[in-house]
Amino acid sequence: MNIVLLEPEIPANTGNIGRSCVATNTRLHLIEPLGFRINEKQIKRAGMDYWDKLDINIYSDLEDFYEKNLAAKEHMYFATTKAHHTYKEAKYNPDDYIMFGKESAGIPEEILSDNEDKCIRIPMWGDIRSLNLSNSVAIILYEALSQNGFEKMQLTGELHRLTYK
Template sequence: MRIALYEPDIAGNVGTILRTAACFGLGVDLIEPMGFPWGDRSMARAGMDYAREVDIVRHVDWDAFRAAARGRVVLATTRGATDLPQVRFDASDILLFGSESSGVPDHVHDAVYVRVRVPMRAGFRSLNVAASAAIMAAEGLRQHGWPLPPAAIIR
């Protein structure tokens, strides 16, 4: 299982997601352009030294990501048709999250395997992208018995 971020805007969110990915043993795909320079200090601060433990692949754009993707793409969206508890994840799924400011365009919505909505109380627009990524990744891993790899030593 991997996490993919479509044109992320906020370095701190990417850092937080890299930290989550490191703790869960997941790879991360970054679909450019990003709204900040790679290696931004706020990303490094949020990811701390965990980021070096993550298999990070940067893609120049959506088409490059699609050409490289080796699993079903599962999109987290507020326009999702399926609530998270109804989704059955595959161990090779790629969990896709849109940019904080604009989500993903329609052609990306149309190209994914399934669109998923994290259920929330009425009257709220959305969760932070890093929180959504952690929730969806945890559910995907839960369904597969938490197949976490052995812990690496983080110094």
């Protein structure tokens, strides 16, 4: 899978998303301008000691991203509160891209209008504007991974019995 962050602004969100990407073997794409420097302490703190394991690519703008990821034009979903379809209605393939916009404004309207049939939303109650970006990424990413059988992911854990005296 591929997570695309268009002009992310908050380093802690990007750090948390990076950690989720490492845990799921997902590539992270960051499209500039970024609201932080990639070497900031906050981003690495949120990503903890996983940051060096992250498959990350940074692009100067959206055009640069599409030039270097030709398949993205055909295999992209756009996460937005303005979508007519929920993220559960999408049919994800293992190499799909899911784009999320910056925290303060989301994905620009012209991009959404050009891709209306590929726009997806997370249902929310009432008039809540949106969820936190890193939470939104996790919700949709895990749905996409679930639809693909959590391919090559560890599906079971093991309890270690503790004895008390």
